[in-house]
Amino acid sequence: MSERLDVKKTYKLLIKGQFPRSESGRTYEVLDARGAFLANVARASRKDVREAVLAARGAQPGWSAASAYLKGQILYRWAEMAESRRRDLADLVISPETHDAERDVAEAIDRLVWYAGWTDKVAQVYGGANPVAGPYFNFSLPRPCGVVASFAPPSGSLVGWVDSVAAALCTGNTVLSLLSPSRPLAAFALAELTATSDLPPGVLNVLTGDPGELGEVIARHEDVDGLDLTGGDERGADLAEWAADSLKRTYRPHEGDDPTRRLRAFIDTTTVWHTVGY
Amino acid sequence: MSDSFLTSPLGALEYAPAPESASLARLRDSYGLFIDGSFTEPHSVSDTVNPATGERLALYTRASSEDVDAAVRSARRAYEMVWRDMPGSERAKYLYRIARLIQERSRELAVVETLDNGKPIRETRDVDIPLAAAHFFYYAGWADKLGYAGFGPAPRPLGVAGQVIPWNFPLLMAAWKLAPALAAGNTCVLKPAETTPLSALVLADILRQAELPPGVVNIVTGDGVTGADLVSHPGVDKIAFTGSTEVGRIIQRVAARAGRHLTLELGGKGANIVFEDAPLDEVIEGIIDGIFFNQGHVCCAGSRLLVEESMADEVLRRLRRRMDQLRVGDPLDKNTDVGAINSAAQLAKITELTEAGEREGAERYSASCVLPDRGYWFAPTVFSNVSQTHRIAREEIFGPVLSVLTFRTPDEAVAKANNTPYGLACGVWSEKGSRTLWVAERLKAGVVWANTYNQFDPTSPFGGVRESGFGREGGRQGLEAYLDV
Numbered sequence: 001m002s003e004r005l006d007v008k009k010t011y012k013l014l015i016k017g018q019f020p021r022s023e024s025g026r027t028y029e030v031l032d033a034r035g036a037f038l039a040n041v042a043r044a045s046r047k048d049v050r051e052a053v054l055a056a057r058g059a060q061p062g063w064s065a066a067s068a069y070l071k072g073q074i075l076y077r078w079a080e081m082a083e084s085r086r087r088d089l090a091d092l093v094i095s096p097e098t099h100d101a102e103r104d105v106a107e108a109i110d111r112l113v114w115y116a117g118w119t120d121k122v123a124q125v126y127g128g129a130n131p132v133a134g135p136y137f138n139f140s141l142p143r144p145c146g147v148v149a150s151f152a153p154p155s156g157s158l159v160g161w162v163d164s165v166a167a168a169l170c171t172g173n174t175v176l177s178l179l180s181p182s183r184p185l186a187a188f189a190l191a192e193l194t195a196t197s198d199l200p201p202g203v204l205n206v207l208t209g210d211p212g213e214l215g216e217v218i219a220r221h222e223d224v225d226g227l228d229l230t231g232g233d234e235r236g237a238d239l240a241e242w243a244a245d246s247l248k249r250t251y252r253p254h255e256g257d258d259p260t261r262r263l264r265a266f267i268d269t270t271t272v273w274h275t276v277g278y
Numbered sequence: 279m280s281d282s283f284l285t286s287p288l289g290a291l292e293y294a295p296a297p298e299s300a301s302l303a304r305l306r307d308s309y310g311l312f313i314d315g316s317f318t319e320p321h322s323v324s325d326t327v328n329p330a331t332g333e334r335l336a337l338y339t340r341a342s343s344e345d346v347d348a349a350v351r352s353a354r355r356a357y358e359m360v361w362r363d364m365p366g367s368e369r370a371k372y373l374y375r376i377a378r379l380i381q382e383r384s385r386e387l388a389v390v391e392t393l394d395n396g397k398p399i400r401e402t403r404d405v406d407i408p409l410a411a412a413h414f415f416y417y418a419g420w421a422d423k424l425g426y427a428g429f430g431p432a433p434r435p436l437g438v439a440g441q442v443i444p445w446n447f448p449l450l451m452a453a454w455k456l457a458p459a460l461a462a463g464n465t466c467v468l469k470p471a472e473t474t475p476l477s478a479l480v481l482a483d484i485l486r487q488a489e490l491p492p493g494v495v496n497i498v499t500g501d502g503v504t505g506a507d508l509v510s511h512p513g514v515d516k517i518a519f520t521g522s523t524e525v526g527r528i529i530q531r532v533a534a535r536a537g538r539h540l541t542l543e544l545g546g547k548g549a550n551i552v553f554e555d556a557p558l559d560e561v562i563e564g565i566i567d568g569i570f571f572n573q574g575h576v577c578c579a580g581s582r583l584l585v586e587e588s589m590a591d592e593v594l595r596r597l598r599r600r601m602d603q604l605r606v607g608d609p610l611d612k613n614t615d616v617g618a619i620n621s622a623a624q625l626a627k628i629t630e631l632t633e634a635g636e637r638e639g640a641e642r643y644s645a646s647c648v649l650p651d652r653g654y655w656f657a658p659t660v661f662s663n664v665s666q667t668h669r670i671a672r673e674e675i676f677g678p679v680l681s682v683l684t685f686r687t688p689d690e691a692v693a694k695a696n697n698t699p700y701g702l703a704c705g706v707w708s709e710k711g712s713r714t715l716w717v718a719e720r721l722k723a724g725v726v727w728a729n730t731y732n733q734f735d736p737t738s739p740f741g742g743v744r745e746s747g748f749g750r751e752g753g754r755q756g757l758e759a760y761l762d763v
Contacts, residue, residue, distance in 0.1 A: 130737040140738075237534060241531050244534055247526060247748070269741070
């Protein structure tokens with residue numbers, strides 16, 4: 001009796017809730033820790049970047065207007081879907097020697113749950129009423145800055161990737177994420193689960209490709225409002241400088257950052273004054 | 279104008295001039311820099327002029343790179359040796375002292391500000407100076423409560439802050455920058471604008487009277503070269519800038535390359551949205567305040583009036599009549615509503631943009647006031663029949679010039695209001711609360727004024743979204759800009 005032959009998976013992009021190949025038709029090889037072939041992954045082009053930004057922009061008004069409760073429900077649902085696929089995800093974490101894949105996945109899921117719980121607390125913690133001297137009711141509300149592009153950590157850590165997208169998502173931003181070029185598989189598989197989590201199309205868009213080729217296009221794109229440079233590494237300063245073209249908010253991680261620093265990086269405060277009287 | 283007549287439903291009214299005395303300013307002939315707790319000898323001096331007359335008020339020093347370096351070093355020493363580790367309750371007391379001294383010298387400061395800036399004494403006396411004192415008073419109270427501000431139990435300061443401020447609210451902007459920075463435990467190097475250095479130099483004297491430890495605040499006057507030296511100085515940990523979007527972009531590039539903390543408060547093209555049901559008398563006053571306050575030299579000015587089509591003619595008619603009643607002239611006169619344009623360069627910019635407005639086909643109406651024959655002046659002006667593509671609807675004029683556009687539905691009002699790369703402030707006028715809040719939710723702006731305009735308070739966070747910058751000044755949020763959190 002012959003052994004059954006595996007059905008191999010084709011990795012594509014996630015844009016506007018769909019899974020297209022790169023419009024350029026290009027792919028590149030992803031290898032495991034020992035250098036053996038794992039998969040051909042789509043190599044996104046500049047045009048794919050523009051499509052992803054368009055999708056994120058289109059989804060922005062709906063996602064930011066969705067109730068905080070609903071956003072929390074959806075992100076929690078995503079964690080539930082991931083929990084049921086823990087082993088599959090762990091198999092895809094390409095681990096450097098000492099890395100514990102199962103623990104990475106478990107922490108990533110727990111982190112998603114943590115962010116899901118933030119959706120309906122951000123306004124209370126970072127907003128509030130201001131006691132101005134005059135007959136006005138004055139309140140401040142944190143609001144999403146808009147479309148956030150994030151560079152995933154090159155280590156391929158699933159926790160790191162969740163941080164780089166969920167902080168922006170839970171505050172109402174829509175996201176374009178460029179995955180670690182050499183270790184994209186686990187993150188992409190986790191992103192695929194958004195298709196069964198009621199996350200509206202375009203809220204999270206995921207690209208694989210060469211950050212060296214796409215970084216500048218993303219950082220200079222005028223319809224991107226925020227930039228998470230977690231995975232920007234040595235090009236971080238260049239990316240941050242290009243971001244100045246359209247005055248983007250940028251987040252560059254520092255050793256020992258409080259996790260709320262990233263959360264606060266992509267919110268703007270709107271303060272409303274309303275007259276009081278009769 | 280003392281000889282102008284007002285026509286109102288009450289008949290013709292004439293005002294006698296009520297000028298404040300310029301001698302209250304006690305100006306010196308020339309000023310040095312405030313570095314390490316004392317004034318340097320003046321060098322490389324420039325004139326600072328009274329824009330209402332074009333006459334020189336005093337000479338001020340254009341700080342060299344060596345001066346900037348000395349100021350940053352002094353700030354660093356003060357940070358490490360004194361200020362960072364001083365108990366918050368002690369820092370608070372210094373800030374309270376400064377607040378009180380500003381109040382005590384408020385009349386002098388108001389006159390200095392009016393002479394140097396050109397804005398009416400009524401505004402410096404009632405708005406600029408009291409608010410500056412209030413900012414110090416508010417942030418003084420935070421200095422020993424930072425652990426309760428929501429940024430963790432023991433938030434640390436950033437270090438030395440390099441702060442570059444504009445000419446439109448010179449002392450107030452200095453207070454907005456210095457008060458939260460000092461409360462959080464940072465030390466400062468402040469660069470006032472080249473056309474309005476004087477009130478910051480009086481503030482330096484106040485800091486001396488408050489016995490603020492040397493180096494905690496250094497004030498270096500100068501032009502854009504001095505500003506560039508400051509923001510690119512390697513000893514600066516944090517840059518805070520208020521000014522044009524164009525310069526903000528350049529500073530963000532510098533800060534990005536150097537990995538500095540940065541907050542920017544930049545330009546705007548604020549929409550003032552008037553719905554049909556709004557109370558008309560209040561609306562007219564709100565429009566006037568929104569665009570003619572401080573000669574329109576306000577980044578959050580309501581420079582685009584979006585009025586519901588059904589009432590546009592009535593609003594325009596009443597607006598023009600009200601504009602004719604504005605008293606334009608001697609800023610020191612307590613009756614004056616609209617003062618002088620701050621500089622010849624700004625006047626040229628306003629003139630150029632209004633000419634473009636006429637060329638592009640908008641209909642111009644300027645108030646019938648008589649302008650003084652010397653100094654820099656521009657009559658309050660409104661453009662109607664403005665389309666969204668006109669330069670006067672897109673570019674920040676930073677002067678007393680209003681562009682009027684119309685809309686038919688709330689959706690259209692929001693779309694037009696948001697049709698700008700800026701996002702600093704907007705106004706909404708309606709008696710229908712649900713609609714006001716619906717609109718406020720959709721406006722891309724850091725501040726929304728409902729049935730009011732141009733209100734400021736130290737407890738209320740101010741700042742922009744999109745290309746109007748990032749970071750907030752005022753309120754609990756204003757502390758975040760000066761803490762390493």
